[in-house]
Amino acid sequence: MLLSTSSKTLNLTSPQVMGILNLTPDSFSDGGRFVARDAALRHALQMVRDGAGIIDVGGESTRPGADEVGEQQELERVVPVIELLRAELDCWISVDTSKAVVMREAVSAGADLINDIRALREPGTLAVAAESGAAVCLMHMLGQPRTMQQAPGYSDVTVEVLAFLEERLSSCEQAGIARERICLDPGYGFGKSLEHNYELLGKLGRLHATGLPLLVGMSRKSMIGQLLQRDVTERLAGTLAAHLFALSQGAHIFRVHDVKDMSDAIRVWQQAAHYQG
Numbered sequence: 001m002l003l004s005t006s007s008k009t010l011n012l013t014s015p016q017v018m019g020i021l022n023l024t025p026d027s028f029s030d031g032g033r034f035v036a037r038d039a040a041l042r043h044a045l046q047m048v049r050d051g052a053g054i055i056d057v058g059g060e061s062t063r064p065g066a067d068e069v070g071e072q073q074e075l076e077r078v079v080p081v082i083e084l085l086r087a088e089l090d091c092w093i094s095v096d097t098s099k100a101v102v103m104r105e106a107v108s109a110g111a112d113l114i115n116d117i118r119a120l121r122e123p124g125t126l127a128v129a130a131e132s133g134a135a136v137c138l139m140h141m142l143g144q145p146r147t148m149q150q151a152p153g154y155s156d157v158t159v160e161v162l163a164f165l166e167e168r169l170s171s172c173e174q175a176g177i178a179r180e181r182i183c184l185d186p187g188y189g190f191g192k193s194l195e196h197n198y199e200l201l202g203k204l205g206r207l208h209a210t211g212l213p214l215l216v217g218m219s220r221k222s223m224i225g226q227l228l229q230r231d232v233t234e235r236l237a238g239t240l241a242a243h244l245f246a247l248s249q250g251a252h253i254f255r256v257h258d259v260k261d262m263s264d265a266i267r268v269w270q271q272a273a274h275y276q277g
């Protein structure tokens with residue numbers, strides 16, 4: 001299975017680790033320690049050495065209740081770092097944004113993948129993504145980050161997430177974005193209760209109905225913390241378990257903070273899976 005841009009292809013026959021590069025002062029787990037650009041570059045270089053095939057650059061915290069970040073502020077955080085990474089790294093670079101202008105400038109600066117938690121529903125984003133030639137990740141979210149965790153409700157979370165992603169898929173195809181450029185993400189932690197998240201993980205295989213690559217991101221999230229009663233610095237074991245379960249269900253891309261640990265876990269899992277009956 002592959003994920004393509006208009007000029008590059010990512011080979012997904014092997015699991016790909018997406019390393020998180022938070023450039024936000026209020027990002028809930030890194031506490032903004034990577035705001036300085038050289039620190040961001042050093043962290044990205046280390047994540048590539050540790051096995052990351054994609055670096056995900058984010059300038060807007062999507063922490064529930066987080067304040068919206070302005071366009072100019074997000075541009076100033078994200079674009080110079082993507083330029084720096086592009087000059088130094090051969091890996092894929094993704095930009096975690098929902099703003100059309102940030103998508104356009106980030107791809108111009110060298111981003112290969114638009115990672116939009118709002119699945120290209122904001123004004124102008126479908127057109128910008130289509131003309132950018134970049135790959136796209138469409139993620140499910142119920143509501144908006146400020147309110148999404150207040151009382152999320154579904155009749156069948158897996159059915160509804162799949163229906164949402166298929167609707168966004170057809171909007172993308174109508175806008176001229178080829179399926180080969182698209183991967184899908186159930187959006188763990190985005191408008192889901194603890195039970196919704198685990199049902200969505202247990203039934204992740206249902207999303208293969210789309211025939212598209214699946215990206216999952218559960219790293220250090222409350223679905224781990226609430227279940228285990230662990231704070232954000234103590235969620236590595238739970239994060240690895242959740243992502244290896246997703247791998248066993250055929251997921252392709254894993255968005256994590258702890259790249260070295262995820263890379264090691266994948267290698268051990270693959271060594272055993274190689275001999276499976």
Ligand SMILES: Nc1nc2[nH]c(S[C@@H](C(=O)O)c3ccccc3)nc2c(=O)[nH]1
Pocket residue numbers: 020028062063064096115116117137139185187188189215216217218219221255
């Ligand atoms: N595609 C894709 N992009 C993503 N961006 C993020 S923000 C997330 C975090 O853990 O950084 C987060 C979620 C909730 C609160 C704070 C931070 N999560 C995803 C994901 O699950 N999938």
